[in-house]
Amino acid sequence: MSNNDKLKNEGRIKEIIWKIRDYIQELENVKEGIIHFLHSRKKLDDATKDLWISDVKGLYYNTVSAWEMLNRALQGNLKFLDKSKNFLHNARSLKAKVVSEIKFYKEELVLNLITEIENSFEKCWSVFYNEFDILTPEIKSAKHIERVIRVSDSEYHLPCSVCGKISVECKIGYGRFDEHESLVYSGITHSCSLKKNLASELFKLLKKEDLSEVHSFMKDYLCHEGIDAYCPECDKIYCWEHYNARVEYDDGFYDCTYGECPNGHLRMIDD
Ligand SMILES: [Zn+2]
Ligand SMILES: [Zn+2]
Incomplete structure (x- = not known):
């Protein structure tokens, strides 16, 4: 790679890392929204509420860890690629779990929260997978x-x-x-x-x-x-x-x- 190409590549990596950061920020806002919603509802006992809140947090923090691992993979250490994928797949499972949990409340607001979390996570997923595909060595x-x-x-x-x-x-x-x-x-x-x-x-x-x-x-x-x-x-x-x-x-x-x-x-x- 020439010096010019290297600089270009470094620029692209920085851009991607910041772009994902923005998406994760959006995901954090949705996370806070759901936690606020769960806190404000009286229908549930505290133990279940705590469990469901920890699922929402888990979804968010797994995505953050996936981002950190991807960052390292993009710096050239490909052994972090699989780790990043694992965190992202964990996050997707937790997202499905969270959605099934908040559906417990048959309220209009819940539908909005579900749409928000689905959209926000989908954006993260696709930008991650775009990078995974670029980084995955062509072994096939x-x-x-x-x-x-x-x-x-x-x-x-x-x-x-x-x-x-x-x-x-x-x-x-x-x-x-x-x-x-x-x-x-x-x-x-x-x-x-x-x-x-x-x-x-x-x-x-x-x-x-x-x-x-x-x-x-x-x-x-x-x-x-x-x-x-x-x-x-x-x-x-x-x-x-x-x-x-x-x-x-x-x-x-x-x-x-x-x-x-x-x-x-x-x-x-x-x-
Ligand atoms: Zn496979
Ligand atoms: Zn088949």
């Missing part, structure tokens, strides 16, 4: 991504078909609360332990790289949604980001997670 076309990675006789990984990030692990081992060795599944939405004696059948399917059969196997033994990271229509695996996973809440309680693959196939991936 350069590197061949395997369908199934055999780590050992008793451990298999399924990488995301877009970025190669390991999205599913199946192995013999101990889950968090296991007393006995099990067949441990870890996907993009949850982990779960299955009976160890199922492993040989599963590993046979994984060896064949037959993801659709692995999916059916998981539907039978794991849960109705099968492999959470798998799009049956594409016959491909996607990570949380590339499945564009979205958490849904009902009155502040976890309801389910939807995934929409890059080809627009939408399905419930966790319930």
Whole structure:
């Protein structure tokens, strides 16, 4: 890069950082508005109110952290890119939670608050993603991504078909609360332990790289949604980001997670 280009690039980075700052300022105003609204309503007990207020704050502070991490990534330290993405996705989940919570009040004002928070966050999201796309190294076309990675006789990984990030692990081992060795599944939405004696059948399917059969196997033994990271229509695996996973809440309680693959196939991936 010539000195001139460098200066131009530094100028652009500064501009972006300030632009996001402005959007975050807007988000902060909406946050304050919602907190004020919650404080002013008497219908709710204090414990629930505190919880809901901490969700609004969490949404805001996760966005601020995403901004700080992006700032560092833009300075050239790309290991902060993933961190920034994680914070931003946390913020999006909390936004869904907050919206489900304030809907509790059937008031006209709530509709305005929801529109404001949706719009304000959407602006942040798109300006962040614009930068993420510029910063994300082009690994997709350069590197061949395997369908199934055999780590050992008793451990298999399924990488995301877009970025190669390991999205599913199946192995013999101990889950968090296991007393006995099990067949441990870890996907993009949850982990779960299955009976160890199922492993040989599963590993046979994984060896064949037959993801659709692995999916059916998981539907039978794991849960109705099968492999959470798998799009049956594409016959491909996607990570949380590339499945564009979205958490849904009902009155502040976890309801389910939807995934929409890059080809627009939408399905419930966790319930
Ligand atoms: Zn991915
Ligand atoms: Zn698909």
